[in-house]
Amino acid sequence: xxxxxxxxxLFIMERALRHGLGEEQIRHAWRNAVxxxxxxxEDGRVLIKAIGFxxxxxxxxISARELPGGMLVYHANTPPTPRALREFGLSRR
Numbered sequence: 001x002x003x004x005x006x007x008x009x010l011f012i013m014e015r016a017l018r019h020g021l022g023e024e025q026i027r028h029a030w031r032n033a034v035x036x037x038x039x040x041x042e043d044g045r046v047l048i049k050a051i052g053f054x055x056x057x058x059x060x061x062i063s064a065r066e067l068p069g070g071m072l073v074y075h076a077n078t079p080p081t082p083r084a085l086r087e088f089g090l091s092r093r
Contacts, residue, residue: 005033005050005071006030006032007031008030008070008071009070009071010027010030010070010073011072011073012027013072015074015075016073016074016076017076019076021054021060021077021078024055025054025060026073028052029054029076030050030062030064030073031052033050033051033052033062034052034053034090035051037050037087045065046065046066047063047064048066049063049087049088050062050064051084051085051088058078058079059078059079060078060080061075061076061078061080061084062075062076063075
């Protein structure tokens with residue numbers, strides 16, 4: 001994907017809202033991400049994980065799939081899981 005990931009157009013799946021975050025909270029966290037992780041899958045898909053902050057300052061974990069026109073967000077939750085924090089090097093364990 002060309003350009004900055006933080007500026008990518010987001011398409012948010014309904015299932016990404018199931019942990020109580022709204023679309024604007026997810027968009028804000030994506031735009032204000034601390035870091036992104038790119039995962040190149042064997043089947044050619046590109047997955048992106050992000051850790052960012054919603055408008056109230058809560059940490060948000062976001063998982064998305066790269067599409068030709070933007071990013072398809074399929075998971076978002078707050079607070080980020082211990083596993084996500086480890087993946088981003090934000091936890092000692």
